[in-house]
Every structure is written in structure tokens, then in C-alpha cells.
Amino acid sequence: MDAKEIIARRVAQEIEPEMLVNLGIGLPSMVANYLPKDVHVFFQAENGVIGLGARPPEGMEDPDLTDAGGGFVTAVPGAASIDSAMSFGLIRGGHLDMTVLGGLQVDARGYLANWMIPGKMVPGMGGAMDLVAGAKQVIVAMVHTAKGNHKILPECTLPLTAARRVSLIVTDMAVIEPTEAGLVLKERGPDCSVDDVIAATGANLIVHGDVPQMQIA
Amino acid sequence: MDAKEIIARRVAQEIEPEMLVNLGIGLPSMVANYLPKDVHVFFQAENGVIGLGARPPEGMEDPDLTDAGGGFVTAVPGAASIDSAMSFGLIRGGHLDMTVLGGLQVDARGYLANWMIPGKMVPGMGGAMDLVAGAKQVIVAMVHTAKGNHKILPECTLPLTAARRVSLIVTDMAVIEPTEAGLVLKERGPDCSVDDVIAATGANLIVHGDVPQMQIA
Amino acid sequence: MKHAVKPGEAAALIPDGAILLVGGFMAVGSPHRIIDALVARNARDLTIVANDTAMPGKGIGKLISAGAVKKVVASHIGLNPETQQKMISGEIEVELVPQGTLVERIRAGGVGLGGVLTATGLGTPVEDGKLTVEIDGKTFLLETPIKGDFALIAARQADYVGNLEYSLTAHNFNPIMALAGETVIAEPQTIVPVGVISPDAVKTPGVLVDHLLERAH
Amino acid sequence: MKHAVKPGEAAALIPDGAILLVGGFMAVGSPHRIIDALVARNARDLTIVANDTAMPGKGIGKLISAGAVKKVVASHIGLNPETQQKMISGEIEVELVPQGTLVERIRAGGVGLGGVLTATGLGTPVEDGKLTVEIDGKTFLLETPIKGDFALIAARQADYVGNLEYSLTAHNFNPIMALAGETVIAEPQTIVPVGVISPDAVKTPGVLVDHLLERAH
Numbered sequence: 001m002d003a004k005e006i007i008a009r010r011v012a013q014e015i016e017p018e019m020l021v022n023l024g025i026g027l028p029s030m031v032a033n034y035l036p037k038d039v040h041v042f043f044q045a046e047n048g049v050i051g052l053g054a055r056p057p058e059g060m061e062d063p064d065l066t067d068a069g070g071g072f073v074t075a076v077p078g079a080a081s082i083d084s085a086m087s088f089g090l091i092r093g094g095h096l097d098m099t100v101l102g103g104l105q106v107d108a109r110g111y112l113a114n115w116m117i118p119g120k121m122v123p124g125m126g127g128a129m130d131l132v133a134g135a136k137q138v139i140v141a142m143v144h145t146a147k148g149n150h151k152i153l154p155e156c157t158l159p160l161t162a163a164r165r166v167s168l169i170v171t172d173m174a175v176i177e178p179t180e181a182g183l184v185l186k187e188r189g190p191d192c193s194v195d196d197v198i199a200a201t202g203a204n205l206i207v208h209g210d211v212p213q214m215q216i217a
Numbered sequence: 218m219d220a221k222e223i224i225a226r227r228v229a230q231e232i233e234p235e236m237l238v239n240l241g242i243g244l245p246s247m248v249a250n251y252l253p254k255d256v257h258v259f260f261q262a263e264n265g266v267i268g269l270g271a272r273p274p275e276g277m278e279d280p281d282l283t284d285a286g287g288g289f290v291t292a293v294p295g296a297a298s299i300d301s302a303m304s305f306g307l308i309r310g311g312h313l314d315m316t317v318l319g320g321l322q323v324d325a326r327g328y329l330a331n332w333m334i335p336g337k338m339v340p341g342m343g344g345a346m347d348l349v350a351g352a353k354q355v356i357v358a359m360v361h362t363a364k365g366n367h368k369i370l371p372e373c374t375l376p377l378t379a380a381r382r383v384s385l386i387v388t389d390m391a392v393i394e395p396t397e398a399g400l401v402l403k404e405r406g407p408d409c410s411v412d413d414v415i416a417a418t419g420a421n422l423i424v425h426g427d428v429p430q431m432q433i434a
Numbered sequence: 435m436k437h438a439v440k441p442g443e444a445a446a447l448i449p450d451g452a453i454l455l456v457g458g459f460m461a462v463g464s465p466h467r468i469i470d471a472l473v474a475r476n477a478r479d480l481t482i483v484a485n486d487t488a489m490p491g492k493g494i495g496k497l498i499s500a501g502a503v504k505k506v507v508a509s510h511i512g513l514n515p516e517t518q519q520k521m522i523s524g525e526i527e528v529e530l531v532p533q534g535t536l537v538e539r540i541r542a543g544g545v546g547l548g549g550v551l552t553a554t555g556l557g558t559p560v561e562d563g564k565l566t567v568e569i570d571g572k573t574f575l576l577e578t579p580i581k582g583d584f585a586l587i588a589a590r591q592a593d594y595v596g597n598l599e600y601s602l603t604a605h606n607f608n609p610i611m612a613l614a615g616e617t618v619i620a621e622p623q624t625i626v627p628v629g630v631i632s633p634d635a636v637k638t639p640g641v642l643v644d645h646l647l648e649r650a651h
Numbered sequence: 652m653k654h655a656v657k658p659g660e661a662a663a664l665i666p667d668g669a670i671l672l673v674g675g676f677m678a679v680g681s682p683h684r685i686i687d688a689l690v691a692r693n694a695r696d697l698t699i700v701a702n703d704t705a706m707p708g709k710g711i712g713k714l715i716s717a718g719a720v721k722k723v724v725a726s727h728i729g730l731n732p733e734t735q736q737k738m739i740s741g742e743i744e745v746e747l748v749p750q751g752t753l754v755e756r757i758r759a760g761g762v763g764l765g766g767v768l769t770a771t772g773l774g775t776p777v778e779d780g781k782l783t784v785e786i787d788g789k790t791f792l793l794e795t796p797i798k799g800d801f802a803l804i805a806a807r808q809a810d811y812v813g814n815l816e817y818s819l820t821a822h823n824f825n826p827i828m829a830l831a832g833e834t835v836i837a838e839p840q841t842i843v844p845v846g847v848i849s850p851d852a853v854k855t856p857g858v859l860v861d862h863l864l865e866r867a868h
Contacts (some may be wrong), residue, residue: 048820064821069679078595080636083822088751089545123729130751163774265603287460295812297853306535306762341510346533380557424599548768548791574765
């Protein structure tokens with residue numbers, strides 16, 4: 001199982017029935033594939049629909065029905081079209097139960113940086129700042145290290161996405177919960193020891209007793 | 218012709234084709250009756266419709282289609298249902314071309330008081346403050362004096378509706394335009410002399426040359 | 435999928451002392467069966483945020499008559515003499531808010547804004563005790579958000595997941611209040627299967643609605 | 652009743668240097684024929700306010716490629732490398748705004764708010780140079796309104812008086828921008844007689860729309 005699948009499968013376990021969930025583009029969008037069939041949730045695409053569905057059948061694509069990445073999608077029965085004011089009203093007003101976002105860095109405070117590398121990548125924040133500031137739960141889904149470099153650091157060196165502590169960090173090596181006291185190691189990845197995780201993490205990790213391994217199918 | 222009809226007929230002349238107009242309840246609502254047939258405008262009822270129409274035929278009243286006074290109305294072809302946020306967004310955002318409101322007092326600055334008599338009548342401002350603050354043109358339609366007392370005063374003694382100069386005051390005795398320099402008498406009512414108007418007005422009136430008589434059918 | 439609740443069950447969810455956002459404009463578009471159930475269960479000390487208190491014997495007026503209300507936040511109470519009497523006698527506290535400001539304050543609460551700046555109310559008693567902010571030489575009042583423990587709203591039609599449609603002037607405050615209640619209870623005239631309401635026709639996404647009142651018998 | 656204009660006539664209304672609010676999200680729900688006509692008339696020095704600049708050869712991307720744009724206010728430019736190159740070379744000034752803040756700023760411009768307070772952007776570069784306001788111990792950024800000389804919007808369907816309906820994720824910024832353009836030009840896919848669109852289906856009342864683009868041939 002590759003790193004991304006591990007992460008997507010583990011994040012999927014955090015989703016509870018009847019939630020309204022926003023999945024970022026890229027890795028986070030894979031989470032939808034691993035949701036148990038009996039867990040009914042509505043996915044929001046912030047560009048304008050609640051009840052985002054899978055890719056449409058060939059030849060049935062509608063240019064007026066895409067996800068936030070611009071790809072053709074479907075709408076599930078019970079879907080609602082929303083304009084950008086309603087879409088971000090839901091996000092900023094605390095109506096979105098969970099957002100799953102990629103990360104460039106997360107720090108010991110649980111602050112996320114995921115939108116900009118000064119001098120290199122300035123794509124704009126899109127909806128990321130609103131999502132992190134407003135969603136009830138913010139889950140960061142990312143590989144634990146980037147080409148051997150730490151992504152979990154004492155303090156983010158990249159510009160923050162929001163000065164708000166995220167709810168959970170899920171990587172291929174660990175599940176980490178940022179708390180007032182610091183980053184708590186909740187689970188270790190498949191075939192990872194606690195020492196492996198600590199070595200791959202730039203920030204201090206709080207370890208309480210035995211740390212269980214992720215249970216992923 | 219009674220005082221109210223004079224006022225309503227004269228205000229109707231201010232309305233131009235394609236305007237969006239809000240008529241207050243009571244006397245202002247009579248203005249719709251005197252609009253020339255060839256002048257097409259949309260009337261807004263701030264409780265939720267653009268394209269307010271006349272009373273419905275007997276037995277065809279819809280409890281979900283009323284005006285701001287709670288009376289049954291119709292909607293004209295091309296009408297739009299609007300919620301309160303859109304309704305007042307139109308009013309406050311400068312999209313309403315004209316509002317016609319009743320008045321308790323107007324003063325030399327052109328400020329209107331029309332929502333409260335302390336210790337006596339405290340109904341609430343409803344939408345009046347938004348209308349006076351936001352509409353492109355604010356026309357005050359009222360009888361010139363109340364039981365012999367001046368309603369046009371040097372300064373309002375009642376709480377203001379807004380600290381904004383209204384566009385025009387139309388009474389049974391005069392058409393008065395508030396300006397930076399003061400209240401300018403533009404027209405006199407049927408069978409009124411300029412001296413009659415001045416005597417019935419508590420604030421100073423600016424009179425330029427001959428003041429024509431209102432031309433109402 | 436929502437479960438339909440009976441009026442008595444809805445009323446039982448609402449404790450004495452709760453802050454209720456109640457849809458409607460002069461009893462048009464108000465949740466009448468929930469109101470009746472609140473009166474039947476002898477609710478007390480409610481704070482009612484609504485455009486108005488209708489008139490005695492109608493809509494919110496029934497809650498006023500029943501002595502269920504401690505405080506009213508409204509734009510207009512002029513057509514309900516009972517509300518005025520109880521205000522004068524000190525039984526009910528009344529906060530009068532311009533209608534457009536009221537809807538923007540509720541929307542701000544619902545979409546997570548910390549406040550909005552408006553010109554409405556400047557130079558009037560509405561300004562008392564409020565912060566003013568100057569932007570580019572123009573002065574605005576800072577108006578703060580309003581949220582409710584419950585939003586009690588009326589709708590034309592719901593589907594099984596709670597998507598709502600509204601009718602004509604019965605929209606009024608309902609779609610906005612649906613954003614700002616901690617718990618949202620909707621009273622639709624009809625309930626239809628998922629798919630009957632097109633995504634484009636949905637005015638309130640079902641994810642905002644916690645409980646649907648069963649259809650009227 | 653509106654007159655339908657040809658794309659070239661629409662483009663001729665828009666002078667060089669104008670501030671344009673342009674609907675769309677990654678070219679979905681953008682006014683494509685108006686954009687093509689602006690490119691054809693060799694428009695220059697435009698300020699574009701939009702969610703994004705799409706990609707080269709699509710939607711707003713065509714204006715970027717054509718050198719028609721002096722400034723971009725957007726939440727995301729990541730999928731258009733030309734915009735990024737022109738930003739780095741100094742040819743185009745780019746103001747990045749969180750997506751939810753962008754739509755609220757445009758709405759504020761449209762509904763006459765002097766500004767809104769938001770938590771989005773706090774502790775990030777978005778905060779730079781902005782006023783912060785503390786309310787009940789919580790800090791918010793003060794974000795100011797955005798208005799356009801023109802709003803160029805796309806719609807699913809219009810009627811002869813300009814009432815608009817939108818489709819699925821092609822709503823996005825269009826209904827909000829329709830409030831905030833000094834002149835609003837709408838490009839509907841179809842135009843139908845008055846009465847075909849029910850008042851309850853209208854998302855943008857025709858009174859907001861100044862010009863309708865003729866239907867595509």
C-alpha cells in the first residue's frame with residue numbers, strides 16, 4: 001500500500017455519518033474512495049455544490065458541473081447548488097463539519113502552512129484560509145517528510161494558512177493530535193516504530209504509553 | 218381633489234420608466250394608482266417581492282403573497298421573489314431608484330423623522346431607516362401641516378430616521394427640494410399662494426422668482 | 435435523511451429561556467404549528483428575534499399573548515399593541531433594530547462574520563452605544579452578529595434530506611435564519627422524496643436543517 | 652424589457668482601464684463571448700476581479716494572454732502560469748484574497764456595507780496593512796468592499812426583463828457580482844419570455860441587470 005493510500009484510508013475513518021465534508025484537491029480527494037458504503041455524508045465542492053459525486057459516465061459530462069479542481073463530477077440525489085457566498089458562508093459560519101487539506105508544513109502549535117513558497121510558488125490561497133479558519137474539524141493529510149526533509153517543525157517557516165490549531169495530522173507514518181500541550185502521537189503507521197516517527201518529525205512529539213499502530217484494511 | 222390625492226398624483230410624476238420603486242404603506246402606496254399606463258416600473262415590497270401588483274381577484278388570494286402592510290397582493294409578470302437579505306441588499310446597496318415615504322417632520326437640512334414619537338408611538342423603524350439611508354431618491358409624501366401644526370421645521374424635534382438629506386418633499390401645498398443652501402420651494406399646491414406656503418411652513422423657504430403651480434390632472 | 439418530528443416534539447426540544455430566531459413577516463412565512471406547540475407546552479422566558487411580533491392571535495403574536503416572551507429583538511412591533519403594552523409595563527424588553535441591519539446581523543452570525551459596517555442608523559437613536567468606524571472619510575456603525583439557540587423557520591417544501599424551497603413573500607427572514615440557529619427546525623408545507631427538488635431550486639441546503647416538522651394532517 | 656446586445660456592442664461599452672467583476676471558477680460559469688469580444692476589441696489596462704484567471708486559452712486566461720489586464724484581484728492564479736509570469740515580470744499587479752473574503756467583499760460592495768469583520772487571514776500575510784477590530788475578546792480583520800465599473804456575468808437562462816437563473820456549479824460568483832457592478836452585463840445561454848421563469852426560481856432580479864447579451868447563434 002503506498003503512502004497516499006495509507007493516508008487516505010486512515011483519514012476516511014475520521015468521517016462520521018451525516019457529516020458535511022470538504023476534501024481538498026489532490027491527495028485529500030482520494031479519501032472519498034475509502035469511505036465505508038454505509039456511511040452517508042455530503043461532500044461539498046466549494047466552487048458550488050453540496051453533494052459532490054463521482055465522475056460522470058462518458059459522454060454525460062456537464063460543463064456546468066465540476067469540482068474545485070475543474071474536473072467533471074456528478075451530483076448525488078439530494079444535492080444542492082450553492083453560490084460562492086453560500087458556499088463560504090457554510091465554511092466560515094461553522095457549518096462544515098470537516099475539511100481535509102494537504103500540507104507543506106505543520107508546526108508544534110498545530111498551525112498549518114499550505115499555500116505558498118515565497119519566491120517559488122505563489123498560486124494564491126484559494127479557499128484554504130477560509131477552510132482552516134472556519135471548519136469545525138481541520139485534518140491535514142500529507143506525507144510525513146518531503147524528500148527526507150521534515151514537514152512537521154517547531155515553527156512553520158512558510159507563511160501560515162491560519163493561526164488556528166488544526167484538529168489532526170494524518171501522514172503515512174503517524175496520526176498526530178495537536179493539543180494545548182503540544183503534538184501528541186496517537187498512532188504510528190504500518191511498519192513504523194515510535195522511534196521511526198520521532199526521527200522523521202522536526203517538532204517534539206508527546207508520547208503517552210504504548211502507541212498503537214494504524215488499523216487500516 | 219383631497220390632499221392625499223393631490224400628493225399621490227404629484228409624486229407619481231416623479232417616477233420614470235424602468236425604475237425600481239418602493240412605496241411606503243398608507244398614503245405613499247396610493248401613488249401607484251396615478252402612474253401613467255405607459256410608464257413601466259417595478260414596485261418592490263420590502264417583505265419579499267419585486268414586481269408587486271394590485272389586489273388579487275376575490276378567492277385567489279395567496280397567504281404567501283402579501284405586501285409590507287400584510288395585505289394580499291399579486292405579482293406582475295416578470296416578478297422575482299426575494300428574501301430579506303436580497304431585499305435590503307437592494308435597498309442599502311443603492312439599487313432602489315426611489316422610495317416614497319410618509320413623514321412626521323422634515324427639517325431645514327432635509328432630514329426626515331417618521332418612525333417614533335417618544336412616550337407615545339414606538340412602533341419600530343421597520344425598513345424606514347434602511348430606505349432613507351440607501352435609496353437613490355427619497356421622496357417624502359405628507360400633508361403640509363398636522364392639525365395646524367408645522368411639520369416642516371428648522372430642526373426635527375422627533376428622533377431622525379436618518380441623517381441624510383431627502384431628495385424631495387411633496388405635500389398638498391408645495392413641492393420642496395432640500396438643497397445644501399436650504400429648502401427650495403419648487404411648486405405651490407392648487408389654490409395656494411407662495412405666502413400661504415410660507416405661512417404653513419416652520420422652516421425658511423428659498424423662493425426663486427415665480428413659483429409655478431403643480432400641474433396635476 | 436431526517437426524521438420528521440411532531441410539533442410537540444419540536445417544542446419539547448426548546449427549553450425555557452432559549453433564544454429563538456423565528457421566520458416570518460407579519461405572520462406570513464412563520465412556523466405556525468411550532469409556535470402553537472410552544473404555546474401549548476407553556477414555554478417561558480423566550481427571547482424572540484424576528485422581523486415583527488405580528489398581531490394578537492397570529493404567528494409570533496400568540497407567544498406574546500401567552501406570556502412566553504421575555505425579550506424581543508425586532509424591527510417593528512407597531513401592529514401588535516400587546517407587545518407595546520408589555521414593553522411599557524416592563525414585562526418584555528424590546529430591542530428595535532432597522533430591518534436591513536437585523537437581517538445582516540443574523541446573516542453575519544450565520545456566515546461567521548465578526549460584524550458588519552452600515553450607514554443605516556447613523557444620526558439616530560440606533561447609534562447609541564455603538565462603535566463607529568471611519569473608512570475613506572465615511573462613517574459607519576459597527577453592527578454585531580446575532581445567533582440563536584434555535585432557528586424556527588417555515589418553508590414551502592422540503593425533501594427527505596432537508597433541502598428547502600420557499601414561496602413568494604414567505605421567504606423573508608427564513609433562508610437567512612436557517613444559517614444562524616444552533617439547531618434549525620423547519621416547518622415545510624409539504625415533504626417530497628429526494629430528487630423532486632432540483633439542486634438549482636434549493637434555497638436552504640439540507641445540511642443546515644436539523645429537524646423537519648412532519649407534514650400537517 | 653431589456654434590449655439584447657451583441658458581444659461586440661457589450662465590449663464597446665467597456666472602456667480601457669475599467670474595473671471588471673468577472674464571474675466564473677476555472678472558466679466554469681464565465682461570460683465567454685463577452686471575454687472573446689474584449690480580446691477582439693484589443694481592450695487594455697483592465698482590472699479583473701475574479702476568483703481565478705482560469706488557464707491559458709480559457710475564460711479569463713484569454714484576457715491575460717492578450718495583454719488586456721493591468722491588475723488582478725483573485726483568490727487563486729495557480730493554474731495559469733502566464734498570470735504568474737506576468738506577475739513576476741511586473742506586467743500585472745496581483746492582489747491575492749481568500750476566496751470567502753473575496754466574495755464577502757464583493758457582496759459588501761453590492762449591498763452597501765462599509766466593510767465586514769472576518770477571522771480568515773488573521774496571522775497570515777493577508778493581515779498586512781489591515782485594520783483589526785476586537786469584539787468580545789476576539790480579533791477580526793476589517794475587510795473593505797469591492798465594486799466594479801462593470802460586472803460581466805454568465806447565467807443559464809434569462810427572461811426579457813433580465814431575471815436570471817444559474818446552473819449547478821456555474822453559479823459561483825455570478826449572483827454576488829450582479830449586485831456589485833455599476834453596470835451589469837449578463838450572458839445567458841438562453842433567453843425566454845417573461846413568465847417562463849417563476850418568481851421563486853429567480854436568483855438575480857432583472858432590475859440588477861443593465862444589458863443582456865443576445866443568445867448564441
